Amino acid sequence: MRIQVDRDRCRGAGQCALNAPELFDQSEEDGTVVVLDDQPPPALHERARLAAALCPNTVIGLLETPRT
């Protein structure tokens, strides 16, 4: 899995930092999303999906790597 974010769309609601703090933080400058780990380990995939689903501005894109 690879995480991509569109910071232009982000308004800093904080759903990602709340629900997946291992993967997301918020900028000190304007509160927008900061990705801490853009290739999360499988154990954190569910959290990444939750963060993406709860984002009010669909900022978070997940590229799911097909299983080999």
Added chain:
Amino acid sequence: MSATSHALSSPKPLPTRRSCLFDPPGEFRLLREEEPVSRLVFPDGKVGWLLTRHQDVRALLADDRFSSDRLRASTPVRNFPIRRDDPAMRAGSLISMDPPEHTHYRRMLTRYFTVRRMRELAPRIEQIVSEHLDAMERSGPPANLVPAFARPIPSLVICELLGVPYEDRAMFQRCTSTLLRLDADEDAILAARDEMWQYMLELVVTKRQHPDGALLANLIQDVPDTALSDESLAGIGLLLLAAGHETTANMLALGTFALLRHPDQLHALGENAELVDSAVEELLRYLTIVQFGTVRVAREDVYIAGQHVRAGETVVASLAAANRDPAQFTEPDELDLARPASQHVAFGHGIHQCLGQQLARVEMKIAYPALFRRFPALDLAVPPGQVPMRHDMFIYGVHRLPVTW
């Protein structure tokens, strides 16, 4: 009947009559099933639209073809007096702004309300909660939980965060309450607005001269390049003060009432402290205190689920109906504190999703468990039917909550 562009019923006013304490008006269920995009008649006589399905509400609130400009919208439950030439009606009020102006203000403010910053407030919030519980314990039962606990905690927190003197709370609590009352007359509303506006303007001038390290003073210092006018700062202050007061206060009191009426759920929360995160989200969903929803105005002609919404028409998104949509939530009318994280819209959705939501979460996550830990035998001091509900306010809740322990 299916939701197609023909066969619309005649426009009706927004359903507001509840038959159960915690459930939204029953008409919403029927509308959601039979006419999810229905014609709505507003108190100003104009006709617009009401959305009751979760998917439609979310889509509307994320759609930039709709404006949040409150001065162009009809209000669903009462006429709101507007003075178009009055800068105080608009300045700094980011809730009514559209991009790019909204983006500018939101970016400027969000850093003060991040998850991390709000968590840093936890020790102070715990202290405030504890002091109010001490005072309740000293006075002994019974108590009215609203003035003893639910109102002062968020009030004190937002005052400290903004740098608003807490001693002045009687004035702005009275004014906020007038602004949110459905039956307030127009003169009373405008007078309350003017009083708060004047207060905030004077406060901003004070902050320019004597910065105190709180949010309003920091806004003046941190963003010199944007050079916020006194009017914009007063508007921001007014919005944050009002929003910080009424919302969490009502969630604390109404949430406590709901927990007392669901003893098995309350017991589970007491047994498992980790349940508090999902419990708070579930209470937000189940109670949806922004009971009349939120409005948008179409900037252009738009089709919503097959219905033709014309440019200039107001659309009401019923957050309460969306949060009880069985297509999104299993057994939506059940309070289930263990419900898995869901896309509830209690804080709205899209670019305007609540700026203070992380503060509200921290306050609730501290306050509910602390209250029930301190008073494990907490109970209503009157029959549930005698608790005066806030049917008559924009924000739902209880006017009083007599409790004993």
